[in-house]
Amino acid sequence: MCEHAFKRHRRLRASNNMRALVRETQLSKDDLIYPIFVVEGSTVKNEVSSMPGVFQVSLDYLTEEMKELVRLGIRSVILFGVPQEKDEVGSQAYESTGIVQQALRQLKHEVPELTLIADTCLCEYTSHGHCGVIHDNDVENDASLDLLVQTAISQAEAGADIIAPSNMMDGFVKAIRTGLDEAGFINIPIMSYAVKYASAFYGPFRDAAGSTPQFGDRKTYQMDPANRREALREANSDVEEGADFLIVKPALSYLDIVREVKDQFNVPVVAYNVSGEYAMVKAAAANGWIDEKQLVLEKLTSMKRAGADIIITYFAKDVAQWLNE
Template structure:
């Protein structure tokens, strides 16, 4: 064939695996990963969450073994969710000194002091009604809830949590928690705000794992409408103004445009939460032999990094850490 016109040869940089590695723009590292853990009361409890193969509720006595595995894999951060036996209308178990997350935090920091412990700061796992705050007149009372959330954050910091991660989506939660932490002497403890948390259908398996399904109504009055983009910017702007140190977008996969909006508009670390429903769908498809799980998961998490995430909270953290080691051998 002659007289071929001049055109760009983009394929030159894709010719071999080594060439593709050389020019790759986005990379996934172990240090990008945060592993969620569900801590329960009792002894010798290792109960798999039915809708989340490979994810377990663990009792405190088995926590050391799990943390040892994470440290060996090179995972440096965990986020803790507590599942108490006893619940009440105020969510008292969230802020008592011997709460399940407080006990787990102390155990982890004693065993592996370098492990970053992020404490999820919410009431839904601890309330008898399953909502993220105090109920008045069959509705969540925003301001009354803030006082209890502040107490929870201070209790978690006293137990040794490195980062407080409020997920309740009450108005003003960052300001109130920041003030409470500062007054208690925890000025050095950062807040990883669930700044943009949508009322998503992807949370179903998590509510099985955390036993936090609302007993009435839903959370649409305090979590965001999935249709809204500008609202996400308003929410994040408020949290930054109030003192947030990280901004979480939850869920991640269907909201990569929002992850990019956060990256473009704010100079704080952006965290993508690869949620339970996203995990469960991949696991189900993999068990049926419909997908290549490793390839799909790596592509999915890379898309979150490419969209602008600095960190990823993901139930795939242990798998990804193993795959990264295999790749670099």
């Protein structure tokens, strides 16, 4: 008779095969969405200085970049546009000849295997860098909705499979759902940036997209990082208004929010592993301070464990290669 009256938990950790057998959370290539920055011009492939391994690409390089994703087993991409011309109302966001619209039409024809997600916002296209129309130095909510609806419809017309509005205007999901339905796009789902915090983790993205605000900040429309209950109110509004997916952004510092959103809403939850999270890992890896592969896999697994069904990540290509090994 054993004299030790305690549990032998280590029995299920004794070998790699045993650990794999009882592993509770699995990270898959099917979970991943890769962000891509599309720029105007030709023969452009600019590495983003603050995001090693991430590039701005022009349309003539875009197809091959996306075919690489397919070869790796990644089936979804979210597109961000970087226009040559910007104006006060971000008109290139909703022009039929806008850079994202051109990219959508091209990829729908040349890489039909991909699910094409269009980021629907104005900040990359406005001269002031804010996500809507400016009046008296503030973003005017309702006037901005009209332009966001036009943007969503133009993206759907160009071939977007999913519309992903990221602007955090009140009522944006309802307005876009109504606009899409009236335009005949009743089957295009909305992947809402439902819970988007006014975070310090976005800096490298603004380098890549050229979307840094020219005055003030986004704290009047993006969420206070200190707030939890407000996140659930935001998510609830978006579900009631017709959102098919809910994004929590950023991911790593908000895993508690990912879990609560997952527990309370019966739609797929998306964690956005944002640019600052990516840049910090790349900087530490470049200095030899961390094991990049192990850290990234641990980090993304933590997002799945917290409740994320899907992860938007700049590490998608690296992760796919590691999972293929």
